[in-house]
Amino acid sequence: MAQSSQATDGLTSIPALLQRNAQVFAAKPAYREKEFGIWQTWTWADVSREVDDLALGLINMGVNEGDFIAIIGNNRPHLYWSMVAAQSVGAIPVPLYQDAAAEEMAYVLEHCGARFAIVEDQEQVDKVIEVQDRLHQFEHMIYLDPRGLRKYDHHRLHELRHVQEQGRAARDEFTPDLAARRAKLDYASTCVMLYTSGTTGKPKGVVLSNRNIIESARNSCDFDNLRAGEEVLAYLPMAWVGDFIFSIGQAYWSGFCVNCPESTETMQSDLREIGPSYFFAPPRVFEGMLTSVMIRMEDASPLKKWLFDRFMTVAKRVGPDILDGKPVGMTDRLLYALGQIAVYGPLKNTLGFSNIRVGYTAGEAIGPEIFSFYRSLGINLKQLYGQTEATVFITVQPDGEVRADTVGVPAPGVELRIADNGEVFYRSPGVFEYYYKNPESTASTKDAEGWVATGDAGFIEPGSGHLRIIDRAKDVGKMADGSLFAPKYVENKLKFYPNILEAVVFGNGRDRCCAFINIDLQAVGNWAERNNISYSGYQELAGHPKVLDMVQAHVEEVNASVAADPMLSGCQIHRFLILHKELDADDGEMTRTRKVRRRIIEDKYADLIGALYDGSAQIATKTEVTYEDGRKGYISATLTLRDAKVFPVTPHKMAEQKVAAE
Amino acid sequence: MNAQMNALAQPQDGYTTADGRKIGPVLMEMKNITLRFGGVKAITDISFDIREGEIRAIIGPNGAGKSSMLNVISGFYVPQEGEVWYKGQKRPPMKPFQVARLGIARTFQNIALFEGMTVLDNVMTGRLNHMKSGLIAQAIWKGRAEAEEVANREVVEKVIDFLEIQAIRKTPVARLPYGLKKRVELARALAAEPSLLLLDEPMAGMNVEEKEDMSRFILDVNDEFGTTICLIEHDMGVVMDLSDRVVVMDYGKKIGDGTPDDVRSNQAVIDAYLGVAHD
């Protein structure tokens, strides 16, 4: 470990990296933000000044070393700077999910005992004010956007600009203090604390040190050769470890430019304008883009459609090989070049992927069709597998070894081990320090030798050495007949259909599998429009017989493909229904990162599951829903249940072999 | 700055609201307005005033003559009797476009947008009266026209940012849903930087969430730009939360005028509203 500290030239904290960048890359753009329709740019020198002013302002307000400062809001340059300013004065930034309800925020704020919060706007100010009287250590709030806040009581409320001005005014007084605090930061000091959304239970505060962040950033930058010239778009929640690594860790390590979109809704057009060279998105973003491309092609002129279909066929056949540098025939190369001009180029431009050099997807499995669609266009999209506790990186796919069904080889510096029950363990410089105020969880996750349990079941493919993830370790169960039950494996296959947004498969300990389906309102709505099916909303569309027919066809196709995999052929879906509402984080049915909360759904919809297994053809039900503003209501519906065709089950001899193959 | 304003403002020239906003002198005064369509009286002898910085509401059941009143203020109707005073001067009978040029912008109950244009172009039309260069000048001094265009675009972008419609900047208006169209119409009116903003049923046809958004925007507009706002609503609940003073109309007559609390306890108002089914 001591030697890696040398490898980073004594740059052992983010503020230290900032000071280096302000000298080495002084006039190079560090941040851009679209405001009033124009991209505003800050150079590294500007950023250094802004952070200094804010850090001085924080000292002026009485921030002590070791204080926790909550950061709440969308991706805005000033909020990123706030994190670095907090670090500079020896405090610990705690970014929170900006779409969390006040109650959820209250838990985190109280748990970390934040004295200060730096928030984006009125919306966040309101949420914190709602709960601040219950928070024992909470003192002051700083906001970025003054809109609508003029009339608020400003005893404990400050505008960020004023804090900076006051810091600047007190420069002479506090600069020595700031320098001293900054000098104390080293590899062991805490860089950031991130709360994991947690598929079960209360969120846990993952403490990551400067070592974790900087080592991970350095290793990953080397792996993909990321340099100061990269452009990234910061649009994923700031509370998520991935954004912290991409927009702070890697950005400060390599000195590249972070671009903040104008608003959540303009993300797609901002992406197009920026044309990032390095891009990260969870599968749902890639899915969403592909869906909108397909929808647009449905409405396109016959000529365009013809061109698109022809050239996409060519791309599918030879695109990935060309990308991987494998030999491809002259005619195909020529056709592909033609397609580049006619289809791929313009398409990549619309998507904002013209300049992309490295793209990553992670968090969930990505559909093979979606994955190969982007790769066939010549976009170097790869998969990685990671966790907050690992400072993101566990495995990554090296260039030229990219496949849809694996998550790659161990990232640089990462050791991998598969336990007897199939659970994946890892050890790396990125392994987190501890869970804040939670030694039991720390102990049960990370052992004395530094091995961390991922909670996922998987195996290492013998030939390639790539890791394959099957499912959450605790979700992998046994069917009544003892065969393997891997719900997520089937759900992912279902979700690869653009018409299906979410799926929840049941069957643990039962004799057969059944499923809940959520249709994708955009895709199915468009289909309905083209087929002259009128509907008033999600519920009506979800109950339409033709939609049921369509979903049934998808389910049966999935069954056919599941049957082909001997290990998992028991997971075919015998019966399914389309839920009358979309699964929603506000109702607790999903996490904020849109992962299904299986247990909660099982309890909440017990009547529907019962109906799936007792063979009834219809069931009437009533469900509680929570609106965005926290009010509750009920919706009731009568759902139709459908049987799906299943395919001959092949014996599962292979199963044991494969799992044991680690 | 504030102290100065206090010194200038005579007690009779304004008041301070419960939330501490300073309301200025009278901006517009309607004196004994009567409006007839043929033999039918739409408005009968109504007088009231609108003060600077105020959110003033005109409410009443359907058919009470609220919209007619707004159309009188904006010049779409010319009253047979009565006087309209604006900024301390009697306003001669005027065409709507002349009224608009005085700095009075409005929206419409049924939305009047340029459907064929993008959101940006629509909002830019709000700046037409701020474009000074003549036709010939625009052809000859291209630089000056461009500088003017940039300045106008800046104002428009601030409004777009303020109303959070950045994502639909380049979208043709015809493709937008109803709630967003209402917001674009408000944006166009705001782009004119009006001294008086008239809103004709800004919440009509909206769902609860859209109504809340619109209420917030109206309050923010008043708060941020100090714009005087006169709005019409038939939904009492919304108005009472928003406005500083309320005029209540029924069958073309004024039956109440005062703060929301005054009006709520006014017997004539209660009767008028009890006589009307909620819709």
Added chain:
Amino acid sequence: MPETLLYAIEVMTNGLMAGVLYALVALGFVLIYKASGIFNYAQGVMALFSAMTLVGIMEGRVPFSHLINAVLGTDIHHFGWHLPAVLSILMTMAVMVLLAWAVQRFIFRHLVNQEPIILFMATIGLAYFMEGFGDMMWGSDIKKLDVGLPQGMNSWIDETTYGAFGYGFFIDNLDIVAAIVAAILVAILVAFSQYTKQGRAMRAVADDHQAALSVGISLNFIWIMVWSVAGFVALVAGVMWGAKSGVQFSLSLIALKALPVLMLGGFTSIPGAIVGGLIIGVGEKLFEFFIGPMIGGATENWFAYVLALIFLVFRPQGLFGEKIIERV
């Protein structure tokens, strides 16, 4: 190259040139229709009137000379001067603006909010009034218009094509000038409507009157402006056509050819008017050339209308018109 193909190309080129003139007239229709919803039957007569005025001013004719001579017993016909073409065109333009103002002030101001058919009838009245008024003002003789545009066969094209194919194309210089002028005119119109304050206001009025009023646009001013612009377009068409076949009553009949052009291109689309004009121009010439001899010729009289009729059946909104969606 086979001879027939060469002929066909020549016929087509000539058709394109004729189409340009149709397009110019149709453009005038579209402008007024978009801004005010008035279908201006008088557009053709405006072209005739403007051409007559131009000739009158240029040759120094005394307006209303018949009337003056009849009432006062004098015998004056000419002022005795000859004005340069550019000056005359500017003066004619001033007359057209005056006409636009008068049309708005004395006719359409009184017809606000009337049914389209009433407005249409008013333009028919206007057309016949202007025809008579023009004759009264400038006399009903066939006038020769010479503003100095090049005329006659373009010998360069003739020689080049003769050298290349062994067959010299006959293309009139005037047609080439007409095409260039039309292109410039369209470019100016587009720039005007997209980039100037007045152009924006014009588009606004075309879209929604109420909304236009609320942002401070004077409808009256815009309508006068639009009629002036239409007058300007009519003047250009009048000059081109007048230079080709003299200023006479038949000039106003080309307006009727603009009707099928509009059916084809859509009543609200400027590019539609241009493309429609070219299609009709080329179509009728080619049809006459290939099919004409088989069915006894003179197909140019009806071809455009039949084509428009077929179009109406299959695409009533025209090539570029906004899609007509009837909601039930």
